Amino acid sequence: MKKLKFIVFSIFLVFGSFSTINAQVERNSELFKILKSKDSLLFKIGFNTCDISQFKNLMSEDFEFYHDKSGVLNSKEAFIKVMENGLCAKTNPYKARRELIAGSMKIYPLYNNNELYGAIQNGNHRFFESFEGNETAGNIAKFSHLWIIENKQWHVKRILSFDHQMP
Template identity: 55%
Template sequence: MKQTIYFILLCFGIGLNLNAQTDEYAEVYKTLKANDSLIFDRAFNHCELQHLEFLIPEDFEFYHDKEGVINSKDVFINVMKNGICNPNNTTKSTRELVDGSLEIYLLKNNGELYGAIQNGIHRFFETTNGNKVAGSTAKFSHLWILENNKWYLKRVLSYDHQMK
């Protein structure tokens, strides 16, 4: 009888812990997916670059398999302003997240959440004179860091760009 009670308590305790982890994962997933939308849908697709100001830290790093390395927030925002978001462009690039591709891996230090890795696949399109054509498809890995209850996109890896 005593063993049965201990077993039930043990299972109940493990169940509570798994639910807490699942809730934490779901909350982080939801938050980072929303942040992904701010960065790509709002900043990249619609050139609302103000979203980058509060999501990217000064020591931001971006590694691209075709375009090289960007190693600061200011340089990245300037590249966006003068490149993709340049009002003189005749072609506009847009990005879509591939449905079902987003994955989140929590990072903890002694049980305390401090960050997350966000992996996924995205597809790019080029629109010229109203004609939208498929560009490349690529994989990405983002390192998000949690500081003072705020998520920052610290590192980006954009790789395996393939023309489809």
């Protein structure tokens, strides 16, 4: 009996691993387009123009942000507060802009019993810094975002921003 269980388990592992070889979705897939749109709302509108409402709409209530240079923010509220009082403060002469590096974004769907419940978005992005209107190229970094479907809506639950390097 133990031998039969081992054989069945081994077959499951082998065939299960084949299904993950090409786990990244195609760029023309609906999932890729949805998360590229969410990325645009989060960064092109939210981050780049300091539209805080985008963070409120797109972030999970159980949000966490991990940054290799500035540490951890353990909640949606903490992240929004940092943005409102820091980068997006009206009196702050420093501004930042983020661009997704073309072709770098990859999406990996997450399933539970064949039902899509989330996705991992990986890619590279470049930041630009502006002080009193003079913009200069900043660092390039890698990112991973965990997107989860909550109440039939996509929300970013975890953000990891790492490997920040000056070009």
